[in-house]
Amino acid sequence: MSDKTYPPSDEFVANAHVDAAKYKEMYAASIEDPSAFWREQGKRLDWIKPYTKVDNVSFEPGAISIKWYEDGTLNASANCIDRHLETRGDQTAIVWEPDDPEADARHITYRELHEQTCRLANVLKDMGVKKGDRVVLYMPMIPEAAYAMLACARIGAIHSVVFAGFSPDALGARINGSGARVLITADEALRGGRKTALKSNADAALLHCDDRVQCLVVKHTGGQTTWTARDHDCKALMAEASTDCPPEEMSAEDPLFVLYTSGSTGQPKGVVHTTGGYLVYVAMTHELVFDYHDGDIFWCTADVGWVTGHSYIVYGPLANGATTLMFEGVPTYPDASRFWQVCEKHKVNQFYTAPTAIRALMGQGDEFVTKCDLSSLKLLGTVGEPINPEAWNWYNEVVGKGTRPIVDTWWQTENGGHLITPLPGAIATKPGSATLPFFGVQPAILDPQTGKEITTTEAEGVLCIKNSWPAQMRTVYGDHERFEKTYFADYPGYYFSGDGCRRDADGYYWVTGRVDDVINVSGHRMGTAEVESALVAHPKVAEAAVVGYPHNIKGQGIYAYVTLMSGEEPSDELRRELEQWVRTEIGPIAKPDLLQWAPNLPKTRSGKIMRRILRKIAEDDYGSLGDTSTLADPSVVDGLIEHRLNKG
Ligand code: ATP
Ligand code: MG
Numbered sequence: 001m002s003d004k005t006y007p008p009s010d011e012f013v014a015n016a017h018v019d020a021a022k023y024k025e026m027y028a029a030s031i032e033d034p035s036a037f038w039r040e041q042g043k044r045l046d047w048i049k050p051y052t053k054v055d056n057v058s059f060e061p062g063a064i065s066i067k068w069y070e071d072g073t074l075n076a077s078a079n080c081i082d083r084h085l086e087t088r089g090d091q092t093a094i095v096w097e098p099d100d101p102e103a104d105a106r107h108i109t110y111r112e113l114h115e116q117t118c119r120l121a122n123v124l125k126d127m128g129v130k131k132g133d134r135v136v137l138y139m140p141m142i143p144e145a146a147y148a149m150l151a152c153a154r155i156g157a158i159h160s161v162v163f164a165g166f167s168p169d170a171l172g173a174r175i176n177g178s179g180a181r182v183l184i185t186a187d188e189a190l191r192g193g194r195k196t197a198l199k200s201n202a203d204a205a206l207l208h209c210d211d212r213v214q215c216l217v218v219k220h221t222g223g224q225t226t227w228t229a230r231d232h233d234c235k236a237l238m239a240e241a242s243t244d245c246p247p248e249e250m251s252a253e254d255p256l257f258v259l260y261t262s263g264s265t266g267q268p269k270g271v272v273h274t275t276g277g278y279l280v281y282v283a284m285t286h287e288l289v290f291d292y293h294d295g296d297i298f299w300c301t302a303d304v305g306w307v308t309g310h311s312y313i314v315y316g317p318l319a320n321g322a323t324t325l326m327f328e329g330v331p332t333y334p335d336a337s338r339f340w341q342v343c344e345k346h347k348v349n350q351f352y353t354a355p356t357a358i359r360a361l362m363g364q365g366d367e368f369v370t371k372c373d374l375s376s377l378k379l380l381g382t383v384g385e386p387i388n389p390e391a392w393n394w395y396n397e398v399v400g401k402g403t404r405p406i407v408d409t410w411w412q413t414e415n416g417g418h419l420i421t422p423l424p425g426a427i428a429t430k431p432g433s434a435t436l437p438f439f440g441v442q443p444a445i446l447d448p449q450t451g452k453e454i455t456t457t458e459a460e461g462v463l464c465i466k467n468s469w470p471a472q473m474r475t476v477y478g479d480h481e482r483f484e485k486t487y488f489a490d491y492p493g494y495y496f497s498g499d500g501c502r503r504d505a506d507g508y509y510w511v512t513g514r515v516d517d518v519i520n521v522s523g524h525r526m527g528t529a530e531v532e533s534a535l536v537a538h539p540k541v542a543e544a545a546v547v548g549y550p551h552n553i554k555g556q557g558i559y560a561y562v563t564l565m566s567g568e569e570p571s572d573e574l575r576r577e578l579e580q581w582v583r584t585e586i587g588p589i590a591k592p593d594l595l596q597w598a599p600n601l602p603k604t605r606s607g608k609i610m611r612r613i614l615r616k617i618a619e620d621d622y623g624s625l626g627d628t629s630t631l632a633d634p635s636v637v638d639g640l641i642e643h644r645l646n647k648g
Contacts, residue, residue, distance in 0.1 A: 003504070006396070007428035008405045012378075016291050016425020023426035023436075030440040037440060038470060042069055042276070044283050045319070046083045048249050049073040051276070057468040061492045064484050067253055068277030068470040075247035076256055076275050077121075077154035080318035081114045082247065092323045095297065096143050097342050099190040099329035105346070108143055110321070113150070116143070118245035119238040120151035126241070127182055127214055127232070131156030131248055134180040134258070137304075138162045138171055138202055140189035141328040144218045144234065145304045146314050148184045153256060153275075156248035160258040160270075163305025164189045164196065165605045168204035170629045175209050177270060178258055178477065184216045184234065187224030192333035199224040206230070252276025258477045259307055261413045262604040263630035265498065265514055265612060269486065270477030271307075271413045277470030278416050279319055285417040285438060286316030289407055291379060291424050296349040299325035300381075301339065301357065306606050307413040308383055311471075312352060316417070331357050336364035340372035340399070351399075352381035355391055356607035362394045363542035363565050369398050379424055381407040385608055386511050388533040392431035410434035410511050412497065414487070416471025419443070420509050432533065433508045442466040445503055446491055448515065460525075462515050463501035464494035500527055517611055519548030519556045524589050528611070531558060531592070534585035538578060540568045545601050545609045546592070549618035557593035559618035561601060561640070570597040594618070596643060600636045613637060617644050 013019050018026070030037040035054040042051060051072030058065045084091075089111040096106040108116075129135060135157045139145035145161075152159040160178045162171050175183060183206070189196040199217055203226065206213055216234040217224070256275045260268035286292055290312075298317050302308035304326075317324035325346055331339045331353075339361065343351060361368065380400050387395075387408055396406055405424035411417060419441050420434040427435050437443050444466045445459040446452065454461055472495070476483040490496050500512045512518065512527030519526055528546040535544035543563040551557030562578065564570065575595050583591045602610045616625050622641055628634055 003430060005428040005430050008425055009403060012405060013425045015293070017288050018423045018426050020426045023423050026439055027437070031442060034440055034467065038068070038280070041284055042072070042280050044280055045074055045079050045276070047072050047074045051252060055468065059468070059488060059493050059495065061488060062484070064480075064488050066468050066472055066474050069252040069280070072252045072276055073249045074252065074276055074279075075154065075250055076279050076315065077117060077150040078247040079279060080150060080315060081110060081117060084110045084321040085114060088321050091321070093318060094143055094146060095323060095325040095346050097325060097327045097329070097346065099193065099333070101334060101338070101341065106143065113147070115243045116147045116238065117150040117154060118243050119241040120144075120147045120234070121154040121245040122241040123216065123234070123237045124151055124157065124182065125155055125245070126237075127216075129155060129157050129182055131250075132254075133157045133182075134160055134178040135182045135184060136160050136162060136171075136175050136178060136180040138164060138183060138185040138198060139218070139304070140164055140186050140191075140198065140220060141303060141326055142186065142218070142220055143326065144186070146326065149257070149304070149310070149314055154245060154247050156250050156254065158255045158257055161305050161310070162260075163303055163605050164198055165305075165632065167629065168201045171201060172205035172208040174260065175205060175213065181210070181212055182214050182216065184218070186218040186220040188221040190221055190328060192330040195221060195223060197224070200226070203228070250275050253474070255474075257310065259310065259413060262306065262606045262608060263627060264604055264608045264610055265516065267627045268630060269482070270479075271473045272475045272477050273416055273471065274474050277472070279315060281417045281469060281471035282311040282316035283319035286312060286322070287320055288423055289409060289418050289421050289438070290350045290352065290381060292317075292320060292322055292350060294321075296378070297323050297325060297346055297376075298350045299327070299343070299346070299348045300352040301327060301331070302352075302354070303606070307416070311417050331361060332364075335368065336361055337368040337372060340369050340374060343374055343377060344372045347376040349376055350379045350381065351377055352383065354384040354607050355382055355387040356385065356603065358382065358387070358391045358395050359536070359543050362391055366398050374399065374401070377404055379407065380404050381409060383409045383411070384606065386513060386529045387432060388536045389431040390533065390537040396431070405429065408432075408434045410509070414473040415469075416473065419465065419469070420511070430508060433504075433510045435508050437509075440467070440469050443509060444494060445501055446494065451491055457507055458503060458505050460502040461500070462491070463497045463499045463509070463511065464491050465497065466494060468495075502527075514611070517547070519558065521548075521556055521558060521589055522554045526590065530586060531560065531582060531590050534582045534590065535560060535562060535578060537585065538581050540565055540574065541578070542566070543601060545598070545611060545614050547611050547615040547618050549594070549615070551593060554593075558590065559614075560592035560595045561598040561614055562595060563598050563601060596640070598640060598643075600633070600639070602636045602640070603632050604630050605632050607632075614640075617641055620644070
């Protein structure tokens with residue numbers, strides 16, 4: 001892994017909210033007296049009844065309990081909308097960029113956001129939705145998705161957003177799991193010029209749900225025809241509804257939403273986030289990690305179906321009175337220039353995306369980027385997987401012209417917001433490292449064998465967090481035991497992330513992937529991410545996934561799945577070249593024992609490579625692939641199995 005450092009420019013530092021000295025001082029203060037630190041940060045929000053208590057947390061096995069600002073009351077939607085009306089009523093809250101580049105973009109002001117949210121909140125109330133009820137959202141990336149989330153928050157209903165790419169089965173399971181009585185969906189979603197029949201999927205899902213579930217349908221494309229007794233026309237009802245809906249007074253610890261993890265490692269978990277601490281934390285990280293300044297245009301390319309969309313399209317930016325961009329489409333439609341065209345068109349200042357998108361676009365060539373005017377960009381960000389240094393360098397040089405800080409943010413659905421990340425004006429970055437902890441976060445690296453914390457600066461092991469932060473998940477929906485078992489049982493007294501990690505001599509953290517992704521080859525422990533990064537660094541390789549498999553002599557062997565750049569053809573010669581390449585890049589120990597050409601890799605709907613499935617294929621174990629319901633394209637797996645059987 002690269003150890004070259006990239007400090008922010010003097011110009012960036014001069015304007016930044018936090019510089020190196022301030023980071024050190026504030027971090028120390030946040031660790032010395034967390035209650036005082038977070039008491040102060042809580043003032044970012046408007047409270048109905050101010051809190052007197054700040055943190056009340058127990059990581060004690062059998063008694064896990066996490067509470068922040070517990071005696072305060074507030075409303076999240078009022079914090080994201082109402083409090084901005086006086087000063088920002090006419091400012092754009094949401095820029096909406098449609099799938100079709102020829103269609104009109106929309107600029108929704110805070111005043112309009114207020115009006116629409118209140119209307120939808122009143123529609124929900126009229127349908128009988130009350131404080132504490134669950135509402136499932138199955139929505140395209142349209143403004144109504146944000147209105148729906150905020151409308152739920154306004155009346156105290158708990159939203160559970162299900163990514164619109166999920167199947168009827170996955171949707172039905174989540175409706176039943178949450179006991180929701182209202183589903184909000186749209187006729188169709190439009191992505192990359194292709195329509196997905198959301199309403200038909202919803203109909204299929206609802207066949208397996210309680211008859212009393214009602215369905216609010218947003219007519220978006222106009223393409224849906226079937227209509228049943230439980231369906232309501234969302235826009236028509238909104239048009240008739242009142243624009244006045246007083247926000248419900250919520251306790252800081254009332255749930256704001258339930259959201260399922262992406263399922264890369266097993267069955268998705270229903271993560272519960274509450275109101276006060278979550279909102280304080282996402283507002284703070286949005287401002288400081290992206291160095292957001294008043295008037296900036298912020299674009300997070302995630303889908304609202306993921307936590308990244310919750311925290312950094314909706315709640316964080318809107319709590320800060322920011323302008324947030326919401327994009328309906330995909331990075332490669334009409335062509336691989338779309339992201340950059342949108343940046344140019346809307347003069348985007350901060351751009352936040354995932355390594356999977358960067359790798360895909362990198363494979364298409366630089367011209368798609370260089371033909372656009374990206375001069376408005378001030379900062380780039382990534383989240384979701386470890387970013388290979390090769391992809392980082394491309395992002396930095398081709399997109400950022402070598403002058404924009406890159407924030408590689410490590411966090412999880414469970415965390416609510418960034419935990420390990422550079423602060424762009426304070427911390428010199430290293431390609432592939434998420435660098436240092438955010439304020440109030442105390443990472444710990446534990447030895448997986450002994451379970452003991454490794455206290456030397458240089459360390460390698462499993463990544464845990466020693467203390468709580470305000471946006472930490474509170475429980476698994478309806479299953480507190482699973483919460484305790486998953487996150488607090490293996491290493492008592494710590495929050496266990498499930499990720500492997502290395503800390504270098506500068507104290508920088510390098511997340512190496514899931515703990516399960518560490519392989520042991522002839523007694524050498526090695527993160528699969530390292531081998532993948534070496535492969536991706538080869539000019540003909542677009543993507544790679546590496547897993548371990550049982551090997552008679554070495555204990556574990558290295559199995560590499562390789563996707564080539566568009567236009568490259570697999571050959572035995574290239575196979576040998578790649579094996580040799582890894583030998584030279586890392587060492588003979590890392591040479592793949594088996595290398596399989598993979599036209600595509602199995603990914604979750606959020607774009608993460610599902611290594612647990614690749615592991616099964618490598619082990620020749622096709623019978624028990626586990627939960628595959630969150631796979632983006634299940635046929636990819638069949639293709640790989642077939643190839644494996646033919647020893648391709
Ligand atoms: P499941 O928990 O159901 O298996 P998941 O872990 O993929 O799904 P998420 O919460 O979406 O669900 O993803 C969090 C994980 O993504 C982290 O645990 C980590 O493995 C990875 N990750 C996120 N950001 C980064 C980053 N900047 N660097 C390295 N890894 C990252
Ligand atoms: Mg996870």
